[in-house]
Amino acid sequence: MWFHVDPSDGLPIYMQIINQIKRATANGLLKAGDQLPSVREMAVQLTVNPNTISKAYQELERDGIIKTSRGIGTFVAEKEIKIVYEERTKEMMAAIDRLLVEAHHLGFSRDEVFKLLEDRIKDWKVSDK
Amino acid sequence: MWFHVDPSDGLPIYMQIINQIKRATANGLLKAGDQLPSVREMAVQLTVNPNTISKAYQELERDGIIKTSRGIGTFVAEKEIKIVYEERTKEMMAAIDRLLVEAHHLGFSRDEVFKLLEDRIKDWKVSDK
Amino acid sequence: MWFHVDPSDGLPIYMQIINQIKRATANGLLKAGDQLPSVREMAVQLTVNPNTISKAYQELERDGIIKTSRGIGTFVAEKEIKIVYEERTKEMMAAIDRLLVEAHHLGFSRDEVFKLLEDRIKDWKVSDK
Amino acid sequence: MWFHVDPSDGLPIYMQIINQIKRATANGLLKAGDQLPSVREMAVQLTVNPNTISKAYQELERDGIIKTSRGIGTFVAEKEIKIVYEERTKEMMAAIDRLLVEAHHLGFSRDEVFKLLEDRIKDWKVSDK
DNA sequence: GTGGTCTAGACCACA
DNA sequence: GTGGTCTAGACCACG
Incomplete structure (x- = not known):
């Protein structure tokens, strides 16, 4: 996948990941039901600490952007973000x-x-x- | 003075202060030469540690927004656009x-x-x- | 490492540290990418408060001499001459x-x-x- | 007299005065025995706190550059500064x-x-x- | 009175 | 483990 990360950007790495995924779902690059890379997989790919990916995923799930099923994987959620x-x-x-x-x-x-x-x-x- | 601070805002307190002063100088509420509250004064007003105010003032000074004189006080600097x-x-x-x-x-x-x-x-x- | 500090020198401690690091990067003792001692580590070495080291590092970072990543460490920055x-x-x-x-x-x-x-x-x- | 002071210079005011007087004695603009302005006089002229002038004079006297006689005035000393x-x-x-x-x-x-x-x-x- | 530096010690954010 | 923020409180330099 096409994620990338710049450690010397002021933004925390987990935030950079969140932003990219949010953007991708907004763009339509990621559609509801699409599977995301596993935490470990993505960590290797970005040469980043797995905790960091984990934190990003947790926050995304909290915001209803993604949905993870234990033992199955992580997927883009159906729900659409709506701010008043x-x-x-x-x-x-x-x-x-x-x-x-x-x-x-x-x-x-x-x-x-x-x-x-x-x-x-x-x-x-x-x-x- | 009309400064205020929200400790539960994600933004660090000293940043909130910096932003308010930058904004005030930008829209003319603070003009070149105006004296800012002393570090201690502002600290009691905002019920914040003087060091925190001090940090904000120091950062503003290195950005050329304000000018401080030991033993005298802190003042809004003359605006000077230096960058090419x-x-x-x-x-x-x-x-x-x-x-x-x-x-x-x-x-x-x-x-x-x-x-x-x-x-x-x-x-x-x-x-x- | 070879840092040292003289509390009875007129110069503030954080300034002494800044000067030493600037000097070291200037004469090649520290090269781009080199990792500096962590704030805490250096604090014990010099028997100085961590905040003092932190202040020195922060000032060096805003001068573009070093680059720090939260949770990672502090490193000598690539030299970049920006001024005209x-x-x-x-x-x-x-x-x-x-x-x-x-x-x-x-x-x-x-x-x-x-x-x-x-x-x-x-x-x-x-x-x- | 031709003293001047810039409050927005980084250098403390009393230091600026010391430097000017030192320079003047080095130049020959001030010669041994020449009388300096009184503390009050100089304070008015530079619109500066008398304490500040006083501090400068005290430090100059300590360095043997000037000599003050109570009730008479302040004069450039005979002694020449010698550093090893x-x-x-x-x-x-x-x-x-x-x-x-x-x-x-x-x-x-x-x-x-x-x-x-x-x-x-x-x-x-x-x-x- | 002003601002500047430093300490000790706490808590948080990030990896 | 890393660095960042904040507090409380001390002491100094300057005017």
């Missing part, structure tokens, strides 16, 4: 505020941020498939 | 990309992000002087 | 000027400084590989 | 080492440092009077 609208918007606004603060400290005006984002979104759209 | 243009833009684009990725995870389309940012910038502008 | 040419040269010239001023205070002529540096560089070169 | 040769050389070598370490972290080779210093010294000589 207000929650989502709140987080999104927080993220936007973080961006604006960062922009300020980098010396960009709000209009420049707006312009840059506009351009960036256009680029992304073009490269969309 | 390419560097700045590169960092800004990276920040924008992080935002777009986060937006995607939260299930927002790019147009929605664009719209939200537009609104937010308008709000901030009002508080500009 | 003009910036670098400006800083270097400032450092040279500081040296010349200090030399003047100590009563050395410029030619003597030149001579001493020449000798010193030769010595260092020998320890190059 | 080995001491001076030791300090000078330490300063050179600091320069070389800094150079390394700025990405300069030893030969480049040598070259830069050579140029700098030549410049200084030309601008000497």
Whole structure:
């Protein structure tokens, strides 16, 4: 499988794994019912401590993203993640505020941020498939 | 002053303080030359250990956000954009990309992000002087 | 390892440690990828509080000299010169000027400084590989 | 008088004053027997706490640079500062080492440092009077 | 009064 | 085992 991990990334390794799996399920790269590698298998592949994989899986299961059956394996769950609208918007606004603060400290005006984002979104759209 | 801290937030306390001060300098609540509460003062206000405040202040100083003088106090620094243009833009684009990725995870389309940012910038502008 | 510390030196302990590590990476005693003693280990060696070592390591990390991974350890970072040419040269010239001023205070002529540096560089070169 | 002080310099204010006076006596700008401003006078002039001036003067007197007579004033002392040769050389070598370490972290080779210093010294000589 | 350093000791996050 | 955060409390340097 196509997982990878960067130990020198600030993000804890178990988090990197969680993010990749979340993203894959969001993308459709992983569909409900798909089997995930076993903890040991993945640990070998990423040359990472099995505890680390285990922790990632546990957290994913807690969030209802995956489902593990003892002795059988680990699978992508049916359930879909739903965050309430207000929650989502709140987080999104927080993220936007973080961006604006960062922009300020980098010396960009709000209009420049707006312009840059506009351009960036256009680029992304073009490269969309 | 209007600082507050949530010990049960995942974010370390000193980080919460850093973020609040960065934000305040970014939106003009704190202006260059303004004096910040003394380490001890802020420590009692937030019922937090003085060392924790100190750590936040030191980190802010090395980022050039504030300036401290022993025996005098701590002050908001003159803003000075030192990084070269390419560097700045590169960092800004990276920040924008992080935002777009986060937006995607939260299930927002790019147009929605664009719209939200537009609104937010308008709000901030009002508080500009 | 060969670290040592003098608590009665005017310089803060964490600074002494920083200087030693910077020096060691500068003259090749520590190379990129080398593992540093763990915080606790070094703390007992130097009979110093672990927090003090931790502070030194954290400061070194933000200067890009070392790289630490939680749960793994602390390592010498790959050297990476990021600053632009003009910036670098400006800083270097400032450092040279500081040296010349200090030399003047100590009563050395410029030619003597030149001579001493020449000798010193030769010595260092020998320890190059 | 031509003293000045920069509170935002890393160096403590009292140190800045000491350095200026030391330099002036080394230069000949201040000669043995010259009277220095009173503590109060200097404090007003530099808009600095009198304690700070006082501390500088005390330290200078301890080093034999100046001599104060109660009720009369403060004067440059006759005695000349002498550091033993080995001491001076030791300090000078330490300063050179600091320069070389800094150079390394700025990405300069030893030969480049040598070259830069050579140029700098030549410049200084030309601008000497 | 200000900020800076250090200790002792606790608890957490990560691998 | 690793490093990171926080507290309580001491002492120092500076103005």
